[in-house]
Amino acid sequence: MIGEDATARWWSIGELARASGVTVRTLRHYDEIGVLRSGERATSGHRRYTAADLRRLYRVRSLRALGMSLDEIKEVLASSPEDPAAMRALLRTQLRQLTFQAEQTQQLIEQIHGLLRQLDEASMPDPDQFMTTLEMISMLETYFTQEQREELARRRGELGAEAVEEAKTHFVELVEQLLRHVQDGTPADDPQVQELVRRWDELATPFHAEDARGEQTKAAARRMWQEHRDQLSARLPWPAEKMAELLAYLERARTTAH
Amino acid sequence: MIGEDATARWWSIGELARASGVTVRTLRHYDEIGVLRSGERATSGHRRYTAADLRRLYRVRSLRALGMSLDEIKEVLASSPEDPAAMRALLRTQLRQLTFQAEQTQQLIEQIHGLLRQLDEASMPDPDQFMTTLEMISMLETYFTQEQREELARRRGELGAEAVEEAKTHFVELVEQLLRHVQDGTPADDPQVQELVRRWDELATPFHAEDARGEQTKAAARRMWQEHRDQLSARLPWPAEKMAELLAYLERARTTAH
DNA sequence: GCTTGAACCTCTCGTCGCGTGAGGTCCTAG
DNA sequence: CTAGGACCTCACGCGACGAGAGGTTCAAGC
Known part of the structure; x- marks a missing residue:
C-alpha cells in the first residue's frame, strides 16, 4: 500500500x-x-x-x-512566490545566452563545412597542407577575439585599400628580415631585432582604436595578424612551423627588451 | 636565458x-x-x-x-600520421552533432519566446497561470519524445478530424470519472477504476503504430496525452494539480492491476 | 658562493548534474 | 518470520581544466 x-x-x-x-x-x-x-x-x-x-x-x-x-x-x-519580473529577467537572460550559443554553433558548422570542402577537393594531394590549415585556425584564434575581428574589419574599410596594401608590403618585408634573424641565431635582445619588433608593433596601430590598457604590444601583435588574416588563410608563403618559431621569438624579444 | x-x-x-x-x-x-x-x-x-x-x-x-x-x-x-579518411570521419561526426545541437537550441529559443509573450500579454493577470504553463511543459515532455510528437501529428492528419473529435469527447468523460474516483478515495485496484484505465489506454490505440515492445500501457498513456496536446496547451478545464494527482493515480492503478 | 624571486614540479580538491555502486535499514506481502 | 524490494547515507566517477598548497630548480645580482 x-x-x-x-x-x-x-x-x-x-x-x-x-x-x-x-x-x-x-x-x-x-x-x-x-x-x-x-x-x-x-x-x-x-x-x-x-x-x-x-x-x-x-x-x-x-x-x-x-x-x-x-x-x-x-x-x-x-523569489516571492511567483514573481513575474524575476521570471521575465531569467527568461531574457537565458534567451540571450541561447542566442549567443546558436551563433557560435552556426560559425563552427560553417568552419567545418569549409574544412570538409578543402579535404574533398582534388587539388589537395598533400595531407600536410590540411594540417597547416588546422594550425592556422588556432594561431588566428589565439591572437584575436571575435569582436576584435569584427571591429578591425570595419576600420579596415574606413582606411581604404591603399593603406592596407602598404601595410601588407611592410609586413612581408618584416617577416622575411625577422626570419633571417631567427635562422642566424641573432639574440632576441639585439638592437636590430628590437627595432624590427617595434616596427611590427607599430605597423597596424592606425588600424585600431587606442585602448591604453597596458598589454599594448600584445594587442599590437593581434592587430598585425588581423590585418593579414586573408593572406594567412590563403596560405602563407612561409611554412607554419617557421611562423610559430617567429611568434615565440617575438614574444621573447618583447620580454627581454631593456 | x-x-x-x-x-x-x-x-x-x-x-x-x-x-x-x-x-x-x-x-x-x-x-x-x-x-x-x-x-x-x-x-x-x-x-x-x-x-x-x-x-x-x-x-x-x-x-x-x-x-x-x-x-x-x-x-x-x-592515426597514421595524417590520415585524411579518419579526419573526414571525425569532421562529419562533429558536423552532425553540431547540427543537432543547433536544432535543439533553436527550439528552446522559440519556446522561450512563447513564454515571454505569454508573460507580457496584458491578458495574464494571474501569475499562477503562468506557472501552470510551466508545469504543463514538463508533463508533456515527460510523456512524449520529440519523434513521438511528430509521428503522432502525422497520423492524426491521416485519420481525419471526426475520429479525433470523438476521442476528445471520450477523453474528457474519462478524466471526469477518474477525478471523481480520486476525490472519493476509491482504491486504485477497484474493478471500475481498472476498467476506466483500460479504456484510457485503448482510446488512442488507433492513433499509433503497434511497436509491441512491452511497456504498452505507458506508451498508450503517452499517446493519449499527445492527442490532447493542443487542449492542454490551451489550458485544461482541470487544475494542473488535479491532473498531476490523476497521473500518479493512473500509474498506481496500472501497477496494482492483478 | 649566496640569496632571492620567478618559474617549475607534484598532488589534491572544486566545478555541474547527476550515474553508479557499496553497505546497511525499513516495509510489506506471503 | 522471512524474503526481496524500496529506501537510506556515503562516496567515487565523468570532462576539461582552475586554483592553491607545499616543495624544488633556475637565473641573475651581490
Whole structure:
C-alpha cells in the first residue's frame, strides 16, 4: 500500500520519480542542494512528497529543459512566490545566452563545412597542407577575439585599400628580415631585432582604436595578424612551423627588451 | 636565458603557454592524458617542448575550438600520421552533432519566446497561470519524445478530424470519472477504476503504430496525452494539480492491476 | 658562493548534474 | 518470520581544466 490511503495524500520518492519521469537519484540530488526539499520525513527517515512538491518538481524540470542551471532555478522559485519580473529577467537572460550559443554553433558548422570542402577537393594531394590549415585556425584564434575581428574589419574599410596594401608590403618585408634573424641565431635582445619588433608593433596601430590598457604590444601583435588574416588563410608563403618559431621569438624579444 | 641559445631549440612549458595562448595548467593536463606529451624532460624534471610539439599543440587547439573532445583529438592525431579518411570521419561526426545541437537550441529559443509573450500579454493577470504553463511543459515532455510528437501529428492528419473529435469527447468523460474516483478515495485496484484505465489506454490505440515492445500501457498513456496536446496547451478545464494527482493515480492503478 | 624571486614540479580538491555502486535499514506481502 | 524490494547515507566517477598548497630548480645580482 502507498501513502495513507489509495488516493495518496503524499508520494514516496520512488512514486514521485515514476510519476514525473525523473530518477530517484535526481530527486535526492535536488533535496541535497535545496532545489526541491521533501517537506517532512517519515519516522523511518523515508522522504515524503506532497502535491505542492510535485508541482514544484514540474516547474524545476521545465526550467531545466530550457537550459537553466539548478542554482538559477532555485533562486527564481525562491523569489516571492511567483514573481513575474524575476521570471521575465531569467527568461531574457537565458534567451540571450541561447542566442549567443546558436551563433557560435552556426560559425563552427560553417568552419567545418569549409574544412570538409578543402579535404574533398582534388587539388589537395598533400595531407600536410590540411594540417597547416588546422594550425592556422588556432594561431588566428589565439591572437584575436571575435569582436576584435569584427571591429578591425570595419576600420579596415574606413582606411581604404591603399593603406592596407602598404601595410601588407611592410609586413612581408618584416617577416622575411625577422626570419633571417631567427635562422642566424641573432639574440632576441639585439638592437636590430628590437627595432624590427617595434616596427611590427607599430605597423597596424592606425588600424585600431587606442585602448591604453597596458598589454599594448600584445594587442599590437593581434592587430598585425588581423590585418593579414586573408593572406594567412590563403596560405602563407612561409611554412607554419617557421611562423610559430617567429611568434615565440617575438614574444621573447618583447620580454627581454631593456 | 631560454633554451640553448637565443633562437630556442626548445620551449619551456611557460614559454609554450605564452606563445600559444593556453595556460600552463592546460599543457600539464594534455601531458597527463597523453594528448600532448612533452618529448623529454630536463634532468631537473622540467618539461621541454620541441617545434613538433608546438605544431601538434596548434592542431589540438583547433580541433578543440571545433568542439571535439580531447579523446577524439588524441585518436585522430594518433592515426597514421595524417590520415585524411579518419579526419573526414571525425569532421562529419562533429558536423552532425553540431547540427543537432543547433536544432535543439533553436527550439528552446522559440519556446522561450512563447513564454515571454505569454508573460507580457496584458491578458495574464494571474501569475499562477503562468506557472501552470510551466508545469504543463514538463508533463508533456515527460510523456512524449520529440519523434513521438511528430509521428503522432502525422497520423492524426491521416485519420481525419471526426475520429479525433470523438476521442476528445471520450477523453474528457474519462478524466471526469477518474477525478471523481480520486476525490472519493476509491482504491486504485477497484474493478471500475481498472476498467476506466483500460479504456484510457485503448482510446488512442488507433492513433499509433503497434511497436509491441512491452511497456504498452505507458506508451498508450503517452499517446493519449499527445492527442490532447493542443487542449492542454490551451489550458485544461482541470487544475494542473488535479491532473498531476490523476497521473500518479493512473500509474498506481496500472501497477496494482492483478 | 649566496640569496632571492620567478618559474617549475607534484598532488589534491572544486566545478555541474547527476550515474553508479557499496553497505546497511525499513516495509510489506506471503 | 522471512524474503526481496524500496529506501537510506556515503562516496567515487565523468570532462576539461582552475586554483592553491607545499616543495624544488633556475637565473641573475651581490
